[in-house]
Amino acid sequence: MKRRTFLLGSVSGLGLVALTACVTPTPRPSASVTPKPTSTPSLVPKPAAMRRTSWSADPFARGSFSYPAVGATPEQRAALGQPVDDRLFFAGEATSTDAPGTVQGARDSGKRAARDVLAAASLGERIAVIGAGIAGLTAARDLQDAGFDVFLVEARDRIGGRIDTVTDKDWPFPIELGAAFVRRTGQTTLDEDLTDRGVATAPFTDPPEVRTAAGTVVEVPDTGAQAVATALAWAAEQPTDVSIAQSLADSGASKLSTTDADTGVSDADWLDYQITVVLDPLAGGPVPEQSSWYSDANPQADPDTDPGEDRIVLGGFATLLTDLSDGIDMLGSSVVTKIAYSEAGTSLRLGTGESLSADRVVVTVPLGVLKTTVMEFDPPLPFTHRGAISALGMGTLDKIWLQFDKPFWDTDAPLWSTVGGDDDFRVWINMVPLTGEPVLVGLVAAETALRLAEVDDDEFLAAALSSLEPFYSAVPTDNPTTE
Ligand SMILES: Cc1cc2nc3c(=O)[nH]c(=O)nc-3n(C[C@H](O)[C@H](O)[C@H](O)COP(=O)(O)OP(=O)(O)OC[C@H]3O[C@@H](n4cnc5c(N)ncnc54)[C@H](O)[C@@H]3O)c2cc1C
Structure with a gap:
């Protein structure tokens, strides 16, 4: 079953996850837990430790970051x-x-x-x-x-x-529940400031390894990105700003084939990919509420932006x-x-x-x-x-940190994403190439993050583990750094 019937494009690497990130009355996301068995059977092994966030429910944040x-x-x-x-x-x-x-x-x-x-x-x-x-x-x-x-x-x-760094005995290195990336725009000195304080950072610019629900590695065509670009160009000509969802629909850019190609992925799936893997995490707000005129995905919004080099903070933001x-x-x-x-x-x-x-x-x-x-x-x-205050949007990006006894995956790519399935967690960061530790970070944004903020830790974990199935390998790569 595919996620969106409404169909409304690739930012490489971290353009999608970094920047740009709900409490019942608890001010902090949940503490580390030893996960209980879940009701959803999954090939993916249970992690030794997990940590999740619920920024939209956090009474002292009420979301992750503002968006247009x-x-x-x-x-x-x-x-x-x-x-x-x-x-x-x-x-x-x-x-x-x-x-x-x-x-x-x-x-x-x-x-x-x-x-x-x-x-x-x-x-x-x-x-x-x-x-x-x-x-x-x-x-x-x-x-x-x-x-x-x-x-x-x-x-x-x-x-x-x-900025919420957790340093405790459950984790082999400091984990970031909030901000984790420095975007090198040419103006920032954050990475130098971190380096001066002895905090390790690493480049994070590779494009994601993209898999279908069946686990097949696929190349990202420009279908989705092109549909969004067409819609935003159409919106730029309109007398008033409209949402990205509306510009996709009204411009006709979302009229894409739903027939699966040999890979099992249709053109419509690639648009869904552009939305869930690029636009949603970038803004944290749902596309029916994201501005077309001022979207960060809109090259006309800030033509002087230098994409620069994104860096991931490894030693404690x-x-x-x-x-x-x-x-x-x-x-x-x-x-x-x-x-x-x-x-x-x-x-x-x-x-x-x-x-x-x-x-x-x-x-x-x-x-x-x-x-x-x-x-x-x-x-x-x-x-x-x-x-x-009323006009600007507050978006949501949530994370799940999972620590495994050993890798169950067969790829060294640091960034993963999925296309064409119905999984909640569509973007993953593989910490093995960055730290040598079998730790994965799943990201979820916009409407999906708001829905998952309502569920308990077991259900949250089950959703994450099932989303990891395309990366499950019965014969994981030997990775000497994790032995
Ligand atoms: C999951 C996630 C991922 C992110 N990823 C990145 C990233 O990779 N790179 C990046 O650059 N940015 C990222 N961000 C955004 C970045 O974290 C924020 O933009 C930045 O930290 C905001 O700082 P601030 O001081 O404006 O607000 P905050 O850090 O939110 O500080 C506001 C403070 O006000 C306090 N407060 C709230 N209400 C009250 C009250 N009534 N009385 C007293 N105190 C109150 C809060 O507790 C808080 O300490 C991410 C955010 C999240 C949540």
């Missing part, structure tokens, strides 16, 4: 980053116009917000920074170094936000945060529920009922949180801010 939803404009990101009455200042990946949805964009936004505060405030003033992700930590560091009295308020019991947080006053496990601001200053109310005052506040909570009513602003934010 239909109707939203890049100018709205800039509007969201504008100070309000020189009392409230905004940072976070969603306010970045150059690199939204990324660690680089979030860090740059923290620096920009600190400059905005410097321009409005007198030295020595008390500044509250809400959120200890990379945007908040960067703003706090710059402001404290400039001579302000800074304190950070963070809802979680850890720093880093959507969170190391980047250590110097930033050094010596900064922080109130952890403290949820801000209300920010009142006036000419006289600002006051914060915490979930405990406690109140704190500051001259100015830097707000760095994720767009997904701003979209909820958890944090009240008094007076309400200006229309420009509310308009941006």
Whole structure:
């Protein structure tokens, strides 16, 4: 059974997974578990350890990263980053116009917000920074170094936000539940900063090895990419922005043959591949909600983009945060529920009922949180801010980390994907060539990620193991590095 009847194209390597990434009331994704037997029989052996994420259910993220939803404009990101009455200042990946949805964009936004505060405030003033992700930590560091009295308020019991490195005895190397890649755009210094701190990174640019549900390795034709390009070119001529789904349908680009070729894959399957393996993970939002005009898949959206070289972080992304947080006053496990601001200053109310005052506040909570009513602003934010919050999309990318006793697969490719089947996890990262360890990372995005966020760990694992069947080999390659 094929996934989409609605048919609505190849970014190589990590264009698809890196960049661009739901809590029941638990603030963190689930802890490592020793998996119980699942009801779905699979040839794929049970892993020795697993770890999953549910970013859309995380009350302090409500999604993985922002994306261009239909109707939203890049100018709205800039509007969201504008100070309000020189009392409230905004940072976070969603306010970045150059690199939204990324660690680089979030860090740059923290620096920009600190400059905005410097321009409005007198030295020595008390500044509250809400959120200890990379945007908040960067703003706090710059402001404290400039001579302000800074304190950070963070809802979680850890720093880093959507940078979430797990280093524990269950795993042979630090695993990344949130950001894991540095995209080398020509502007980023993140990889140098990581290298300076002794954190290993590795190039990650190979195109994926693509398999059918039957396990046959196939070449990716340009059918899907071409259909999307045709649809986006059509959309560019329309008077208003429409979703990618609509542009595929209305332009006629999705009218593709559903007849299987010898490989068992039809043209329509290749369009489905372009959607589920490229567009979904890139934005995290469903194609019926992704903007055609501002899609990252649209070469016209930013013709100056240098695709550069993507790198995967192997030695702990969170190391980047250590110097930033050094010596900064922080109130952890403290949820801000209300920010009142006036000419006289600002006051914060915490979930405990406690109140704190500051001259100015830097707000760095994720767009997904701003979209909820958890944090009240008094007076309400200006229309420009509310308009941006409501228009921009918050996408979802989730991961499953699986550690096996030994490899059951017969390929050394670092990136895998599947076409034509009905599996939930369509993209996999093979850590063997990168670390020598039999560890796989599965990715799931958009509607599928939202659906799987609702299921328990056993069902999540069963979906992942069944998605791995095209890579199962009764005679795995001998890999000396994993012996
Ligand atoms: C699965 C996944 C994969 C990703 N992959 C990549 C990648 O490979 N490369 C890349 O560059 N980017 C990636 N990203 C995006 C990247 O992680 C983010 O863009 C970046 O970390 C955001 O930083 P931030 O400081 O803006 O927000 P956050 O890191 O989310 O920080 C905001 C902080 O605010 C806190 N907070 C929320 N609500 C409250 C409240 N009410 N009171 C107090 N504190 C609050 C949160 O706990 C959090 O610590 C990925 C994200 C995810 C989830």
